[in-house]
Amino acid sequence: MKTLILKEIDDLIYGSLGIIVFISFFVGGVVAIQTALNIDNPLIPKYLVGFATRQSVILEFAPTFTSIIMAGKVGSYITSSIGTMRVTEQIDALEVMGINALNYLVFPKIIALMLYPFIIAIAMYLGIFGGWVAAVFGNYSTSAEFVQGIQVDFKDFHVIYAFTKTIIFAFILATIPAFYGFYMKGGALEVGKASTTSFVWTSVVIIIVNYIITQMMLG
Amino acid sequence: MIVVEDLHKSFGNVEILKGISTVFDKGKTNLIIGQSGSGKTVFLKSLLGLHTPDQGKIIYDGKVYSELNDDEKRNLRQEMGMVFQGSALFDSMNVEENVMFPLKMFTDKEYDEMKERVDFVLKRVNLKNAHTKYPAELSGGMQKRVAIARAIVNNPKYLFCDEPNSGLDPKTAILIDNLIQEITKEYNITTVINTHDMNSVMEIGEKIIFLKDGHKEWEGTNNEIFKTNNEAVTNFVYSSDLFKKVRQMYIEERD
Numbered sequence: 233m234k235t236l237i238l239k240e241i242d243d244l245i246y247g248s249l250g251i252i253v254f255i256s257f258f259v260g261g262v263v264a265i266q267t268a269l270n271i272d273n274p275l276i277p278k279y280l281v282g283f284a285t286r287q288s289v290i291l292e293f294a295p296t297f298t299s300i301i302m303a304g305k306v307g308s309y310i311t312s313s314i315g316t317m318r319v320t321e322q323i324d325a326l327e328v329m330g331i332n333a334l335n336y337l338v339f340p341k342i343i344a345l346m347l348y349p350f351i352i353a354i355a356m357y358l359g360i361f362g363g364w365v366a367a368v369f370g371n372y373s374t375s376a377e378f379v380q381g382i383q384v385d386f387k388d389f390h391v392i393y394a395f396t397k398t399i400i401f402a403f404i405l406a407t408i409p410a411f412y413g414f415y416m417k418g419g420a421l422e423v424g425k426a427s428t429t430s431f432v433w434t435s436v437v438i439i440i441v442n443y444i445i446t447q448m449m450l451g
Numbered sequence: 452m453i454v455v456e457d458l459h460k461s462f463g464n465v466e467i468l469k470g471i472s473t474v475f476d477k478g479k480t481n482l483i484i485g486q487s488g489s490g491k492t493v494f495l496k497s498l499l500g501l502h503t504p505d506q507g508k509i510i511y512d513g514k515v516y517s518e519l520n521d522d523e524k525r526n527l528r529q530e531m532g533m534v535f536q537g538s539a540l541f542d543s544m545n546v547e548e549n550v551m552f553p554l555k556m557f558t559d560k561e562y563d564e565m566k567e568r569v570d571f572v573l574k575r576v577n578l579k580n581a582h583t584k585y586p587a588e589l590s591g592g593m594q595k596r597v598a599i600a601r602a603i604v605n606n607p608k609y610l611f612c613d614e615p616n617s618g619l620d621p622k623t624a625i626l627i628d629n630l631i632q633e634i635t636k637e638y639n640i641t642t643v644i645n646t647h648d649m650n651s652v653m654e655i656g657e658k659i660i661f662l663k664d665g666h667k668e669w670e671g672t673n674n675e676i677f678k679t680n681n682e683a684v685t686n687f688v689y690s691s692d693l694f695k696k697v698r699q700m701y702i703e704e705r706d
Contacts (some may be wrong), residue, residue, distance in 0.1 A: 321539040322538055322540075325539040325541075328499050329552075330525040330529045409539075
């Protein structure tokens with residue numbers, strides 16, 4: 233089981249770092265630029281660019297937007313890999329051997345995705361860093377103003393809120409795609425359909441759960 | 452020995468198995484034959500415990516499957532080996548890892564001991580120098596050999612094979628059939644093979660059960676099947692021109 237968990241960490245977490253780094257950096261940059269471009273009033277302080285970037289990235293872009301991307305990447309991978317095992321009778325082979333196939337295939341994925349908050353922490357850091365790069369090198373604000381914005385009115389609870397929903401999203405990312413893969417019927421075409429359906433439902437559930445948690449914790 | 456008593460299985464309103472009773476003998480290759488849709492696969496999967504029968508009993512050497520608790524069922528399943536139609540080898544594992552898998556899961560053996568056993572069974576199925584290859588790199592015949600090796604590596608008491616030679620050329624198919632029969636005798640296993648291949652029937656059919664529309668139409672040996680007057684069996688057996696000619700020759704010889 234230890235080997236399986238390590239393999240899943242490699243596939244699901246380590247294998248996702250590249251896309252997360254890329255997306256977070258540029259999304260953070262775009263948030264900073266958009267904020268800066270929309271500040272017309274000279275009375276609004278320039279540090280607002282840093283403040284808005286921090287809030288947007290920590291509260292929504294890193295945990296929620298990244299999870300939607302991961303529903304496509306990790307979710308499709310989980311559904312198609314388990315679905316392929318189903319159509320090629322590999323799951324039947326496990327069950328005939330007396331192995332609890334659901335536990336054997338899904339449990340390591342759930343455990344591996346408990347490291348998902350580390351990805352989100354990286355996404356938060358890189359998102360804000362991307363905002364700083366865009367703001368400073370695009371001459372939208374100075375480095376000092378941006379850093380001041382990052383620090384102003386910082387609430388620890390916002391980070392707790394972000395990581396609470398990240399853990400719940402991780403569980404959703406592991407279980408819904410696994411469900412669609414494990415209980416699928418048919419052949420190769422149905423594996424593709426199951427991957428699409430699992431992406432849609434994982435995204436829908438993440439968005440609804442995001443709303444509920446936000447209402448409960450911040451509302 | 453596996454005893455089946457009055458086995459029924461339905462999916463929705465469609466009754467697939469309609470009261471099958473039979474005995475699969477130990478140390479023999481028992482064949483289940485019949486046309487597509489006759490219920491062979493459902494019957495085999497019911498024997499494996501992958502389908503729960505609606506009615507009837509399956510008794511493995513005195514143990515009634517439906518009366519066992521989950522742990523006992525799991526233990527019993529560890530005594531079963533299965534060769535799937537498509538081999539069902541784990542794509543992410545190489546040949547050695549595939550064959551070693553049941554040993555890793557169910558024994559406390561050290562790696563060297565498991566490796567020795569894996570080498571032995573791979574040699575037994577005439578597969579050499581393939582330890583590090585992945586299933587996708589193997590031919591259909593080699594995949595079947597690996598599947599057989601994986602099925603017998605943990606010394607099963609029962610071996611089940613679903614269409615073991617489908618998709619193979621006739622020569623390889625006969626080699627696989629003979630290999631299964633040799634292993635059955637060597638380890639005194641109760642082997643049940645699901646097939647519609649008449650070559651298999653002729654080569655290794657020590658006991659044959661013919662299914663038609665979900666019930667047992669006929670049972671006998673490979674010698675008896677060519678002499679039976681059962682119309683459904685003769686229609687199935689002599690559906691090809693080759694076997695029609697064989698039957699004609701047999702009748703002419705007899706008369």
